[in-house]
Amino acid sequence: MNGVVAMRRFAGAGLLLLAVGVSPVAAHHGWSSYDSTKELALTGTIKEAGYEHPHGHVRLEVPGKVWSVVLAPPTRMEHRGLPASKLRVGARATVVGYPHRSTEDEMRAERITIDGATVELR
Amino acid sequence: MTQAATLGWLAWLETTAAATAMRQSLWLYPIVEILHIIGFVVLVGSAAMFDLRLLGLSRQLPVTGMEHHLLPWARASVLLIVPTGALMFVAHATEFAGNPAFRLKLILLVAAALNAAAFHLRPFRRVAEWDHSACAPLAARFAAGLSLMLWTGVIACGRLLAYF
Numbered sequence: 001m002n003g004v005v006a007m008r009r010f011a012g013a014g015l016l017l018l019a020v021g022v023s024p025v026a027a028h029h030g031w032s033s034y035d036s037t038k039e040l041a042l043t044g045t046i047k048e049a050g051y052e053h054p055h056g057h058v059r060l061e062v063p064g065k066v067w068s069v070v071l072a073p074p075t076r077m078e079h080r081g082l083p084a085s086k087l088r089v090g091a092r093a094t095v096v097g098y099p100h101r102s103t104e105d106e107m108r109a110e111r112i113t114i115d116g117a118t119v120e121l122r
Numbered sequence: 123m124t125q126a127a128t129l130g131w132l133a134w135l136e137t138t139a140a141a142t143a144m145r146q147s148l149w150l151y152p153i154v155e156i157l158h159i160i161g162f163v164v165l166v167g168s169a170a171m172f173d174l175r176l177l178g179l180s181r182q183l184p185v186t187g188m189e190h191h192l193l194p195w196a197r198a199s200v201l202l203i204v205p206t207g208a209l210m211f212v213a214h215a216t217e218f219a220g221n222p223a224f225r226l227k228l229i230l231l232v233a234a235a236l237n238a239a240a241f242h243l244r245p246f247r248r249v250a251e252w253d254h255s256a257c258a259p260l261a262a263r264f265a266a267g268l269s270l271m272l273w274t275g276v277i278a279c280g281r282l283l284a285y286f
Contacts, residue, residue, distance in 0.1 A: 030285040053144065053151035053213065054284070074148055 031122075034098035034108045042067060042107070043094040051077070051084035060093060069095050070108040072121040082112065082119040091115070128219075135215040144213035151213070154206045161202030162280075166273045168192040168199070169238075176258045176266035184253050189246075223286045227279035234272040241265040 044062035056071035071077060074084070097109035111120050135141060144151050172192050175183060211218050218224045245262035252258050258266070 032285075050145075052146055073152075074146075075152060078148060 031098075031108065033101055035101050036098050038099055039096065040099060040107055041094065041096045042069075043092065046087070046089055046091050046093055049087045049089055051087055056087065058087065058093065060095065066105065067095075068103075068106045069097065069112075070106065071112065077119065077121070080119045080121075081117065082114070086114050086117075129216065132215040132219050135212045138212060140209055141212040141215070144209055151210075154209050157202055158206035158210065161199045161206065162277070164199035165196050165203060166277065168196040169234075169269055169273055173266035173269045176262050178257060178263075181255050185249050185258070186253050189249075218283070221283050221286050223279045223283035227276055227283065230272050230275045230279060234269060234276060237265055237268050237272060241269075 042060060042062050044060045044067070046058045047061050047066060048059040050057045051074050054073055056074055056077055058069050058071065060067045060069050071087075077083075077087075091114055094113040095107070095109040096111050097107045100106040100108070109121050111118055111122075113119075144154065169192075172188055174180070175185060175188050241262065245259050245265065248259075252262075
């Protein structure tokens with residue numbers, strides 16, 4: 001079966017490509033990528049907001065640092081009372097969550113409080 | 123294409139109307155995911171049932187009969203899988219392109235397609251000799267086993283790309 005031989009060569013080349021092509025951008029959706037032993041509670045101002053799939057996100061400015069905060073899927077946030085209109089730039093927000101194990105300024109939020117209303121994100 | 127050009131092209135994909143709608147429309151993304159899943163359930167289900175027949179299960183069913191029943195469904199499912207997959211890709215093109223699970227998934231996908239093509243070009247040409255109640259030739263059983271492994275790998279990578 002020539003096809004199989006060709007396929008093996010292709011797969012070999014592909015694996016090499018995988019090994020060489022190191023990705024600068026890592027995805028980070030699973031909760032296991034975050035260290036749940038280090039709970040963080042951050043209060044700051046939303047500098048950027050993305051009400052986007054697969055997860056919403058905000059850039060949250062706290063004294064001395066800007067955190068990249070990963071939220072929940074937009075459908076879930078909408079369902080739980082956090083529509084896109086509440087996740088607005090300039091709003092004050094408090095997030096409770098966990099820092100990413102390797103990306104220094106990133107955290108995933110367990111819950112978010114905006115205008116006194118807390119929404120569970122998990 | 124240079125790396126910069128590729129990155130530019132991927133970034134451009136993310137700015138298309140389809141990509142923006144995928145990210146920002148409330149229900150489009152989950153609907154596309156559901157259609158993608160329905161598509162690959164039919165494709166991989168068809169492939170797996172055919173592979174199991176080649177490996178010797180349900181030998182009372184003629185191989186050609188199974189092929190005539192399953193192949194049109196497998197072909198049609200591609201019409202659902204590829205556009206929905208492309209929509210999910212463009213939504214986060216840069217991220218997917220650099221994702222090792224996504225890269226491996228594409229490699230396994232091409233391997234599975236080549237394996238299927240090789241099967242149809244070689245052992246399946248002489249299917250009349252082993253169509254009914256007979257043991258399929260080694261090349262056919264090898265292709266069937268490989269197909270099961272490759273499709274399992276494709277599904278595993280598809281699920282795992284959210285974790286890399």
